[in-house]
Amino acid sequence: MDDDKLMVRAKVVNPRTGLHKEVTRLLETTSLPEAARVRAEMIDGVRNPVERTKKIRVGDFARSWIESKALRLDATTLRTYVDALENHVLPALGDFYYDALTPMDVQRWIDDSIRRGWTSERRVSRGTKRKAKEARRRYSRGAVAVWFRTFRTMTRDAIVALELPRDPTMRISLPERSRDPDEGNALSPEQLQKFMAAMRTKYPAHYPLLATLAYTGLRFCHASALRWEDWDEKTGVLHIRRKQVNGKVGPVTRKKRAPNEYPVAPELAAIFEQHRKVLTEAAIDAKKDPKELLTWMFPSASGTLRTPNTMDRAWAKCLEIARITKRFTLHGLRYTFTDLVRLANVDAVVRRALTGHVTEEMQRHYSTVGMDEKRAAVAGVLKLVPAPVDLVVNETPVEVALKILEGGTEIAKSAIEEPDSSPKGGTKGGTTPKAKGRPRKSPPIAAANSNTCLERDTGFEPATFSLGMQERPWPRTHLESNSTT
Secondary structure: OOOOOEEEEEEEOOOOOOOOOEEEEEOOOOOOOHHHHHHHHHHHHHHHHHHHOOOEEEEHHHHHHHHHOOOOOOOHHHHHHHHHHHHHHHHHHHHHHHHOOOOHHHHHHHHHHHOOOOEEOOOOOOOOOOOEEEEEEEOHHHHHHHHHHHHHHHHHHHHHHHHHHHHHHHOOOOOOOOOOOOOOOOOOHHHHHHHHHHHHOOOOHHHHHHHHHHHHOHHHHHHHEEEHEEEOOOOEEEEOOEEEEEOOEEEEEEOOOOOOOOEEOHHHHHHHHHHHHHHHHHHHHHHOHHHHHHOOOOOOOOOOOHHHHHHHHHHHHHHOOOOOOOOOOOOHHHHHHHHHHHHHOOOHHHHHHHHHHOHHHHHHHHHOHHHHHHHHHHHHHHHHHOOOOOOOOOOOOOOOEEEEEOOOOEEOOOHHHOOOOOOOOOOOHHOOOOOOOOOOOOOOHHHHHHOOEEEEOOOOOOEEEEEEEEEOOOOOHHHHHHHHH
16 A cells, blocks of 8 residues: 555444444545544444435435436326426525425425516517517416425425425415316316217317217327227227327326226217228228228327327317317316216216226316206205295394393493384484384393394493394294294
8 A cells, every 4th residue: 555545444333234334445645633534434424324315405316306206107297397396496496405495495486486487588570670579477376386296296205215304395385276267177068069069070080089088088198099909899898908198108007097998888889880990991092901000099190199289270170160168178078077977976986987086086176066066956955955835034124122232231222212103113213223012131141142143342342232123924933943042
Protein backbone atom coordinates (compact mmCIF):
# COMPACT_ATOMS: atom_id res chain seq x y z
CA MET A 1 0.00 0.00 0.00
CA ASP A 2 1.20 3.51 -0.79
CA ASP A 3 2.44 5.71 2.00
CA ASP A 4 -0.14 8.42 1.18
CA LYS A 5 -3.14 6.08 1.56
CA LEU A 6 -4.87 4.34 4.45
CA MET A 7 -7.06 1.25 4.50
CA VAL A 8 -9.96 1.58 6.98
CA ARG A 9 -11.70 -1.62 8.09
CA ALA A 10 -14.55 -2.21 10.51
CA LYS A 11 -16.51 -5.25 11.63
CA VAL A 12 -20.04 -4.73 12.97
CA VAL A 13 -23.26 -6.72 13.50
CA ASN A 14 -25.89 -5.95 10.89
CA PRO A 15 -29.14 -5.22 12.78
CA ARG A 16 -31.27 -6.41 9.86
CA THR A 17 -29.68 -9.88 9.61
CA GLY A 18 -27.97 -10.35 13.00
CA LEU A 19 -24.78 -11.43 11.22
CA HIS A 20 -21.32 -9.89 11.32
CA LYS A 21 -20.50 -7.65 8.41
CA GLU A 22 -17.08 -6.36 7.46
CA VAL A 23 -16.74 -3.06 5.62
CA THR A 24 -13.55 -1.59 4.17
CA ARG A 25 -12.63 1.65 2.43
CA LEU A 26 -9.45 3.02 0.93
CA LEU A 27 -8.76 6.64 1.89
CA GLU A 28 -6.58 9.10 -0.01
CA THR A 29 -5.14 10.49 3.21
CA THR A 30 -2.70 9.69 5.99
CA SER A 31 -4.58 11.59 8.69
CA LEU A 32 -5.51 9.28 11.55
CA PRO A 33 -8.32 11.56 12.88
CA GLU A 34 -9.86 11.62 9.40
CA ALA A 35 -9.62 7.84 9.16
CA ALA A 36 -11.29 7.47 12.57
CA ARG A 37 -14.13 9.74 11.50
CA VAL A 38 -14.70 7.77 8.30
CA ARG A 39 -14.64 4.48 10.22
CA ALA A 40 -17.30 5.79 12.63
CA GLU A 41 -19.49 6.79 9.69
CA MET A 42 -19.09 3.32 8.16
CA ILE A 43 -20.17 1.64 11.40
CA ASP A 44 -23.11 4.00 11.81
CA GLY A 45 -24.19 3.31 8.23
CA VAL A 46 -24.45 -0.40 8.95
CA ARG A 47 -26.12 -0.06 12.34
CA ASN A 48 -28.70 2.55 11.28
CA PRO A 49 -29.59 1.84 7.65
CA VAL A 50 -33.22 2.96 8.07
CA GLU A 51 -32.24 6.37 9.33
CA ARG A 52 -30.03 6.87 6.29
CA THR A 53 -32.72 5.81 3.82
CA LYS A 54 -35.16 8.31 5.31
CA LYS A 55 -33.06 11.22 4.09
CA ILE A 56 -34.03 10.91 0.46
CA ARG A 57 -35.36 13.68 -1.72
CA VAL A 58 -38.76 13.59 -3.37
CA GLY A 59 -37.20 13.73 -6.82
CA ASP A 60 -34.89 10.77 -6.18
CA PHE A 61 -37.71 8.65 -4.81
CA ALA A 62 -39.97 9.61 -7.76
CA ARG A 63 -37.47 8.27 -10.28
CA SER A 64 -37.13 4.93 -8.53
CA TRP A 65 -40.91 4.79 -8.01
CA ILE A 66 -41.65 5.27 -11.72
CA GLU A 67 -39.16 2.54 -12.61
CA SER A 68 -40.89 0.12 -10.25
CA LYS A 69 -44.33 0.96 -11.72
CA ALA A 70 -43.31 0.65 -15.36
CA LEU A 71 -43.95 -3.11 -15.48
CA ARG A 72 -47.27 -3.00 -13.61
CA LEU A 73 -49.11 -0.11 -15.27
CA ASP A 74 -50.51 0.30 -18.74
CA ALA A 75 -48.91 2.81 -21.08
CA THR A 76 -51.60 5.47 -20.71
CA THR A 77 -51.51 5.51 -16.91
CA LEU A 78 -47.71 5.53 -16.92
CA ARG A 79 -47.65 8.56 -19.23
CA THR A 80 -50.08 10.35 -16.93
CA TYR A 81 -47.85 9.67 -13.91
CA VAL A 82 -44.68 10.77 -15.70
CA ASP A 83 -46.25 13.99 -16.99
CA ALA A 84 -47.66 14.91 -13.59
CA LEU A 85 -44.39 14.29 -11.77
CA GLU A 86 -41.88 15.73 -14.24
CA ASN A 87 -43.81 18.82 -15.33
CA HIS A 88 -45.73 19.79 -12.20
CA VAL A 89 -44.77 18.02 -8.96
CA LEU A 90 -40.98 17.76 -9.04
CA PRO A 91 -40.26 21.35 -10.16
CA ALA A 92 -41.91 22.54 -6.94
CA LEU A 93 -41.32 19.71 -4.45
CA GLY A 94 -38.48 17.66 -5.92
CA ASP A 95 -35.71 19.19 -3.77
CA PHE A 96 -37.46 18.56 -0.45
CA TYR A 97 -36.41 15.69 1.78
CA TYR A 98 -39.46 13.44 2.00
CA ASP A 99 -39.37 13.23 5.80
CA ALA A 100 -39.20 17.04 6.03
CA LEU A 101 -42.10 17.70 3.65
CA THR A 102 -45.19 19.09 5.37
CA PRO A 103 -48.83 19.51 4.32
CA MET A 104 -48.26 23.25 4.24
CA ASP A 105 -45.65 22.79 1.49
CA VAL A 106 -48.05 20.68 -0.56
CA GLN A 107 -50.93 23.12 -0.08
CA ARG A 108 -48.69 26.00 -1.16
CA TRP A 109 -47.80 24.08 -4.33
CA ILE A 110 -51.50 23.48 -5.09
CA ASP A 111 -52.38 27.13 -4.57
CA ASP A 112 -49.44 28.41 -6.62
CA SER A 113 -50.27 26.06 -9.50
CA ILE A 114 -53.83 27.35 -9.68
CA ARG A 115 -52.83 30.98 -9.21
CA ARG A 116 -49.91 30.93 -11.64
CA GLY A 117 -51.53 28.97 -14.46
CA TRP A 118 -49.77 28.50 -17.78
CA THR A 119 -48.86 30.57 -20.83
CA SER A 120 -50.13 29.92 -24.35
CA GLU A 121 -49.63 31.73 -27.63
CA ARG A 122 -52.62 33.08 -29.48
CA ARG A 123 -52.78 32.16 -33.12
CA VAL A 124 -52.39 34.95 -35.65
CA SER A 125 -53.86 34.77 -39.15
CA ARG A 126 -51.41 34.12 -41.94
CA GLY A 127 -50.13 37.01 -44.04
CA THR A 128 -49.99 39.44 -41.14
CA LYS A 129 -46.87 40.87 -39.57
CA ARG A 130 -48.20 40.72 -36.06
CA LYS A 131 -46.39 38.47 -33.67
CA ALA A 132 -48.14 35.80 -31.64
CA LYS A 133 -49.33 37.13 -28.31
CA GLU A 134 -48.91 35.22 -25.10
CA ALA A 135 -52.01 34.63 -23.02
CA ARG A 136 -52.12 33.60 -19.38
CA ARG A 137 -54.58 30.84 -18.56
CA ARG A 138 -55.53 29.06 -15.38
CA TYR A 139 -55.35 25.35 -14.84
CA SER A 140 -58.68 23.65 -14.30
CA ARG A 141 -59.54 21.98 -11.03
CA GLY A 142 -59.57 18.58 -12.72
CA ALA A 143 -56.02 18.97 -14.04
CA VAL A 144 -54.62 19.95 -10.63
CA ALA A 145 -56.56 17.08 -9.03
CA VAL A 146 -54.83 14.58 -11.36
CA TRP A 147 -51.39 15.87 -10.32
CA PHE A 148 -52.29 15.73 -6.67
CA ARG A 149 -53.69 12.19 -6.88
CA THR A 150 -50.50 11.06 -8.59
CA PHE A 151 -48.36 12.62 -5.88
CA ARG A 152 -50.60 11.18 -3.15
CA THR A 153 -50.31 7.66 -4.62
CA MET A 154 -46.52 7.96 -4.66
CA THR A 155 -46.46 9.41 -1.13
CA ARG A 156 -48.43 6.47 0.29
CA ASP A 157 -45.80 4.11 -1.10
CA ALA A 158 -43.08 6.36 0.34
CA ILE A 159 -44.68 6.22 3.78
CA VAL A 160 -44.22 2.46 3.82
CA ALA A 161 -40.82 2.36 2.13
CA LEU A 162 -39.22 5.22 4.07
CA GLU A 163 -41.25 4.97 7.29
CA LEU A 164 -42.18 8.62 7.09
CA PRO A 165 -43.36 10.20 10.37
CA ARG A 166 -46.31 11.99 8.72
CA ASP A 167 -48.42 12.01 5.58
CA PRO A 168 -47.83 15.36 3.82
CA THR A 169 -50.93 14.87 1.65
CA MET A 170 -53.38 14.90 4.56
CA ARG A 171 -55.97 17.70 4.78
CA ILE A 172 -55.11 19.19 1.40
CA SER A 173 -58.01 21.13 -0.10
CA LEU A 174 -58.72 21.90 -3.74
CA PRO A 175 -60.96 24.65 -5.09
CA GLU A 176 -64.66 23.94 -4.97
CA ARG A 177 -66.24 22.40 -8.01
CA SER A 178 -68.27 24.50 -10.35
CA ARG A 179 -71.86 24.92 -9.24
CA ASP A 180 -73.11 24.81 -12.81
CA PRO A 181 -75.65 22.02 -13.32
CA ASP A 182 -73.96 18.89 -14.63
CA GLU A 183 -76.12 17.06 -17.14
CA GLY A 184 -73.93 13.97 -16.98
CA ASN A 185 -72.17 12.10 -19.77
CA ALA A 186 -75.16 9.84 -20.46
CA LEU A 187 -78.23 9.73 -22.67
CA SER A 188 -81.83 8.87 -21.95
CA PRO A 189 -83.29 5.76 -23.66
CA GLU A 190 -85.07 7.96 -26.23
CA GLN A 191 -81.92 9.94 -27.02
CA LEU A 192 -79.82 6.78 -27.34
CA GLN A 193 -82.36 5.26 -29.73
CA LYS A 194 -82.27 8.34 -31.98
CA PHE A 195 -78.47 8.47 -31.85
CA MET A 196 -78.07 4.81 -32.81
CA ALA A 197 -80.61 5.17 -35.63
CA ALA A 198 -78.63 8.08 -37.05
CA MET A 199 -75.39 6.09 -36.87
CA ARG A 200 -76.96 3.08 -38.58
CA THR A 201 -78.32 5.23 -41.41
CA LYS A 202 -75.41 7.62 -42.03
CA TYR A 203 -72.38 5.55 -40.94
CA PRO A 204 -73.24 1.82 -41.05
CA ALA A 205 -69.57 0.84 -40.77
CA HIS A 206 -69.45 2.23 -37.21
CA TYR A 207 -72.83 0.89 -36.12
CA PRO A 208 -71.75 -2.67 -35.02
CA LEU A 209 -69.12 -1.28 -32.64
CA LEU A 210 -71.55 1.35 -31.36
CA ALA A 211 -74.22 -1.30 -30.72
CA THR A 212 -71.70 -3.47 -28.86
CA LEU A 213 -70.69 -0.62 -26.59
CA ALA A 214 -74.31 0.41 -25.98
CA TYR A 215 -75.68 -3.09 -25.29
CA THR A 216 -72.77 -4.41 -23.20
CA GLY A 217 -71.30 -1.40 -21.40
CA LEU A 218 -67.77 -2.51 -22.28
CA ARG A 219 -64.94 -0.04 -22.43
CA PHE A 220 -63.62 0.86 -25.87
CA CYS A 221 -60.25 -0.76 -25.11
CA HIS A 222 -61.96 -4.11 -24.47
CA ALA A 223 -64.59 -4.01 -27.23
CA SER A 224 -62.11 -2.93 -29.92
CA ALA A 225 -59.81 -5.87 -29.04
CA LEU A 226 -62.46 -8.55 -29.60
CA ARG A 227 -61.75 -11.33 -32.08
CA TRP A 228 -64.32 -13.42 -33.90
CA GLU A 229 -63.09 -16.44 -32.01
CA ASP A 230 -64.19 -14.75 -28.77
CA TRP A 231 -67.84 -15.06 -29.78
CA ASP A 232 -69.35 -18.46 -29.05
CA GLU A 233 -72.43 -18.56 -31.25
CA LYS A 234 -73.77 -21.83 -29.84
CA THR A 235 -73.89 -20.69 -26.23
CA GLY A 236 -74.42 -17.00 -27.03
CA VAL A 237 -71.46 -15.91 -24.91
CA LEU A 238 -68.83 -13.28 -25.62
CA HIS A 239 -65.41 -13.85 -24.00
CA ILE A 240 -63.39 -10.77 -23.04
CA ARG A 241 -59.76 -11.88 -22.98
CA ARG A 242 -57.68 -8.81 -23.88
CA LYS A 243 -57.56 -5.06 -24.34
CA GLN A 244 -55.77 -2.73 -26.74
CA VAL A 245 -54.56 0.85 -26.37
CA ASN A 246 -53.29 2.62 -29.50
CA GLY A 247 -52.68 -0.73 -31.20
CA LYS A 248 -50.81 -2.31 -28.27
CA VAL A 249 -52.59 -5.49 -27.17
CA GLY A 250 -52.38 -6.73 -23.60
CA PRO A 251 -54.37 -8.66 -20.99
CA VAL A 252 -57.29 -7.25 -19.04
CA THR A 253 -55.86 -5.46 -16.00
CA ARG A 254 -57.18 -5.14 -12.48
CA LYS A 255 -57.30 -1.38 -12.90
CA LYS A 256 -59.80 -1.56 -15.77
CA ARG A 257 -61.74 -4.71 -15.14
CA ALA A 258 -64.13 -6.46 -17.48
CA PRO A 259 -66.32 -9.57 -17.09
CA ASN A 260 -64.71 -12.74 -18.39
CA GLU A 261 -67.94 -13.83 -20.10
CA TYR A 262 -70.77 -11.68 -21.35
CA PRO A 263 -74.19 -12.86 -22.60
CA VAL A 264 -75.03 -11.85 -26.16
CA ALA A 265 -78.67 -10.95 -26.73
CA PRO A 266 -80.32 -12.23 -29.94
CA GLU A 267 -80.58 -8.68 -31.26
CA LEU A 268 -76.85 -8.13 -30.81
CA ALA A 269 -76.09 -11.56 -32.30
CA ALA A 270 -78.02 -10.56 -35.42
CA ILE A 271 -75.91 -7.40 -35.69
CA PHE A 272 -72.75 -9.52 -35.41
CA GLU A 273 -73.89 -11.86 -38.18
CA GLN A 274 -74.73 -8.99 -40.51
CA HIS A 275 -71.41 -7.30 -39.73
CA ARG A 276 -69.45 -10.47 -40.48
CA LYS A 277 -71.29 -10.85 -43.77
CA VAL A 278 -70.35 -7.30 -44.76
CA LEU A 279 -66.67 -7.89 -43.90
CA THR A 280 -66.62 -11.12 -45.91
CA GLU A 281 -68.09 -9.45 -48.98
CA ALA A 282 -65.60 -6.59 -48.66
CA ALA A 283 -62.71 -9.07 -48.56
CA ILE A 284 -63.97 -10.87 -51.65
CA ASP A 285 -64.36 -7.60 -53.56
CA ALA A 286 -60.80 -6.64 -52.61
CA LYS A 287 -59.58 -10.09 -53.70
CA LYS A 288 -58.22 -10.83 -50.25
CA ASP A 289 -58.49 -13.81 -48.01
CA PRO A 290 -61.57 -13.35 -45.78
CA LYS A 291 -59.67 -14.90 -42.86
CA GLU A 292 -57.30 -11.93 -42.86
CA LEU A 293 -60.14 -9.44 -42.36
CA LEU A 294 -62.05 -11.69 -39.99
CA THR A 295 -59.41 -11.69 -37.26
CA TRP A 296 -60.67 -8.64 -35.39
CA MET A 297 -64.39 -8.07 -34.96
CA PHE A 298 -64.20 -4.31 -35.48
CA PRO A 299 -61.14 -3.54 -37.64
CA SER A 300 -60.36 -0.19 -39.19
CA ALA A 301 -60.63 0.43 -42.93
CA SER A 302 -57.06 -0.84 -43.34
CA GLY A 303 -57.67 -3.94 -41.23
CA THR A 304 -55.78 -2.72 -38.14
CA LEU A 305 -57.04 -2.04 -34.64
CA ARG A 306 -59.25 0.98 -34.13
CA THR A 307 -58.56 4.07 -32.08
CA PRO A 308 -61.31 6.19 -30.50
CA ASN A 309 -60.69 9.16 -32.83
CA THR A 310 -61.75 7.10 -35.87
CA MET A 311 -65.36 7.83 -34.89
CA ASP A 312 -65.02 11.55 -34.16
CA ARG A 313 -66.52 12.87 -37.39
CA ALA A 314 -69.37 10.35 -37.45
CA TRP A 315 -70.00 10.93 -33.75
CA ALA A 316 -70.40 14.69 -34.09
CA LYS A 317 -72.67 14.34 -37.13
CA CYS A 318 -74.97 11.82 -35.43
CA LEU A 319 -75.27 14.03 -32.35
CA GLU A 320 -76.38 16.82 -34.64
CA ILE A 321 -78.91 14.62 -36.43
CA ALA A 322 -80.33 13.34 -33.12
CA ARG A 323 -80.49 16.95 -31.84
CA ILE A 324 -78.38 16.18 -28.80
CA THR A 325 -76.69 19.39 -27.67
CA LYS A 326 -75.23 18.15 -24.37
CA ARG A 327 -71.73 16.74 -24.01
CA PHE A 328 -71.69 13.04 -24.85
CA THR A 329 -68.48 11.08 -25.48
CA LEU A 330 -67.63 7.55 -26.48
CA HIS A 331 -67.14 6.56 -22.85
CA GLY A 332 -70.61 7.97 -22.16
CA LEU A 333 -72.08 4.77 -23.60
CA ARG A 334 -70.77 2.99 -20.51
CA TYR A 335 -72.49 5.54 -18.27
CA THR A 336 -75.67 5.15 -20.29
CA PHE A 337 -75.59 1.36 -20.00
CA THR A 338 -75.21 1.64 -16.23
CA ASP A 339 -78.30 3.85 -16.10
CA LEU A 340 -80.28 1.48 -18.33
CA VAL A 341 -79.64 -1.60 -16.21
CA ARG A 342 -80.65 0.37 -13.12
CA LEU A 343 -83.84 1.54 -14.82
CA ALA A 344 -84.53 -2.09 -15.72
CA ASN A 345 -84.49 -2.90 -11.95
CA VAL A 346 -81.49 -5.23 -12.31
CA ASP A 347 -80.05 -6.45 -9.01
CA ALA A 348 -77.00 -4.51 -7.78
CA VAL A 349 -74.78 -7.63 -7.73
CA VAL A 350 -75.74 -8.46 -11.32
CA ARG A 351 -75.11 -4.85 -12.38
CA ARG A 352 -71.58 -4.95 -11.02
CA ALA A 353 -70.99 -8.32 -12.71
CA LEU A 354 -72.04 -6.87 -16.07
CA THR A 355 -70.03 -3.66 -15.85
CA GLY A 356 -66.99 -5.04 -14.04
CA HIS A 357 -67.32 -2.56 -11.17
CA VAL A 358 -65.88 -3.86 -7.92
CA THR A 359 -67.53 -1.51 -5.43
CA GLU A 360 -70.96 0.05 -5.10
CA GLU A 361 -69.26 3.45 -4.93
CA MET A 362 -67.91 3.05 -8.46
CA GLN A 363 -71.33 1.86 -9.59
CA ARG A 364 -72.85 5.07 -8.23
CA HIS A 365 -70.12 7.09 -9.95
CA TYR A 366 -71.26 5.71 -13.30
CA SER A 367 -74.94 6.36 -12.56
CA THR A 368 -76.81 9.53 -13.48
CA VAL A 369 -80.11 9.87 -11.63
CA GLY A 370 -82.58 12.00 -13.54
CA MET A 371 -85.44 14.11 -12.18
CA ASP A 372 -88.02 11.62 -13.51
CA GLU A 373 -86.42 8.87 -11.41
CA LYS A 374 -86.44 11.12 -8.35
CA ARG A 375 -90.12 11.94 -8.85
CA ALA A 376 -90.94 8.26 -9.31
CA ALA A 377 -89.02 7.42 -6.12
CA VAL A 378 -90.95 10.02 -4.11
CA ALA A 379 -94.22 8.78 -5.59
CA GLY A 380 -93.27 5.23 -4.58
CA VAL A 381 -92.71 6.34 -1.01
CA LEU A 382 -96.11 8.04 -0.91
CA LYS A 383 -97.70 4.85 -2.19
CA LEU A 384 -96.19 2.93 0.71
CA VAL A 385 -97.10 5.60 3.28
CA PRO A 386 -100.04 7.55 1.84
CA ALA A 387 -100.90 10.94 3.29
CA PRO A 388 -104.26 11.29 5.16
CA VAL A 389 -107.08 12.19 2.85
CA ASP A 390 -108.67 14.60 5.32
CA LEU A 391 -105.41 16.48 5.86
CA VAL A 392 -106.49 19.65 3.99
CA VAL A 393 -105.33 23.05 5.18
CA ASN A 394 -108.03 25.71 5.50
CA GLU A 395 -107.48 28.63 3.17
CA THR A 396 -108.27 31.18 5.90
CA PRO A 397 -105.14 32.52 7.61
CA VAL A 398 -104.40 31.18 11.07
CA GLU A 399 -104.73 33.80 13.79
CA VAL A 400 -102.25 33.74 16.65
CA ALA A 401 -101.81 35.34 20.02
CA LEU A 402 -98.42 36.72 20.98
CA LYS A 403 -96.82 36.15 24.36
CA ILE A 404 -93.39 37.45 25.25
CA LEU A 405 -91.22 35.50 27.66
CA GLU A 406 -88.01 37.18 28.78
CA GLY A 407 -85.63 35.35 31.06
CA GLY A 408 -88.25 32.63 31.52
CA THR A 409 -90.80 35.05 33.13
CA GLU A 410 -94.05 35.98 31.43
CA ILE A 411 -94.64 39.74 31.09
CA ALA A 412 -98.21 40.94 30.75
CA LYS A 413 -98.84 43.33 27.88
CA SER A 414 -101.85 45.59 27.67
CA ALA A 415 -102.20 44.84 23.98
CA ILE A 416 -102.52 41.15 24.80
CA GLU A 417 -104.82 41.38 27.81
CA GLU A 418 -107.20 43.94 26.29
CA PRO A 419 -110.11 42.35 24.50
CA ASP A 420 -110.04 42.64 20.75
CA SER A 421 -112.81 44.77 19.34
CA SER A 422 -112.49 43.42 15.80
CA PRO A 423 -114.65 40.39 15.07
CA LYS A 424 -111.77 38.37 13.66
CA GLY A 425 -108.95 39.63 15.87
CA GLY A 426 -107.25 41.58 13.08
CA THR A 427 -104.46 44.10 13.34
CA LYS A 428 -106.45 47.26 12.71
CA GLY A 429 -105.39 50.22 14.81
CA GLY A 430 -102.04 48.62 15.68
CA THR A 431 -103.51 46.07 18.09
CA THR A 432 -101.77 42.76 18.46
CA PRO A 433 -103.66 39.69 17.17
CA LYS A 434 -104.48 37.11 19.81
CA ALA A 435 -106.32 33.85 20.09
CA LYS A 436 -109.96 33.61 21.00
CA GLY A 437 -110.83 32.47 24.46
CA ARG A 438 -108.60 32.13 27.44
CA PRO A 439 -104.87 32.21 26.64
CA ARG A 440 -102.99 29.13 27.77
CA LYS A 441 -99.81 29.60 29.78
CA SER A 442 -96.89 27.36 29.00
CA PRO A 443 -93.88 26.67 31.21
CA PRO A 444 -90.74 28.48 30.12
CA ILE A 445 -88.93 25.23 29.26
CA ALA A 446 -91.83 23.92 27.24
CA ALA A 447 -92.16 27.21 25.43
CA ALA A 448 -88.49 27.23 24.54
CA ASN A 449 -88.65 23.66 23.18
CA SER A 450 -91.86 24.13 21.22
CA ASN A 451 -91.70 23.77 17.44
CA THR A 452 -93.70 27.00 17.05
CA CYS A 453 -91.27 29.23 18.98
CA LEU A 454 -88.96 31.82 17.49
CA GLU A 455 -85.81 33.02 19.22
CA ARG A 456 -84.17 36.41 19.00
CA ASP A 457 -81.30 38.19 20.68
CA THR A 458 -82.45 41.32 22.55
CA GLY A 459 -78.96 42.25 23.61
CA PHE A 460 -79.70 41.60 27.32
CA GLU A 461 -81.60 38.38 27.86
CA PRO A 462 -82.94 35.82 25.39
CA ALA A 463 -86.55 36.43 24.40
CA THR A 464 -88.89 33.77 23.06
CA PHE A 465 -92.06 34.30 21.04
CA SER A 466 -94.74 31.73 21.83
CA LEU A 467 -97.41 31.47 19.14
CA GLY A 468 -100.74 30.09 20.30
CA MET A 469 -102.79 28.82 17.37
CA GLN A 470 -106.55 29.12 17.14
CA GLU A 471 -108.82 26.12 17.17
CA ARG A 472 -108.73 24.64 13.70
CA PRO A 473 -111.76 23.35 11.81
CA TRP A 474 -109.78 20.28 10.65
CA PRO A 475 -108.92 17.39 13.02
CA ARG A 476 -105.58 17.48 14.81
CA THR A 477 -103.00 15.27 13.10
CA HIS A 478 -100.89 12.66 14.82
CA LEU A 479 -97.75 14.75 14.43
CA GLU A 480 -99.30 17.82 16.07
CA SER A 481 -100.74 15.81 18.94
CA ASN A 482 -97.30 14.38 19.71
CA SER A 483 -95.62 17.78 19.61
CA THR A 484 -97.97 19.21 22.25
CA THR A 485 -97.63 16.34 24.71
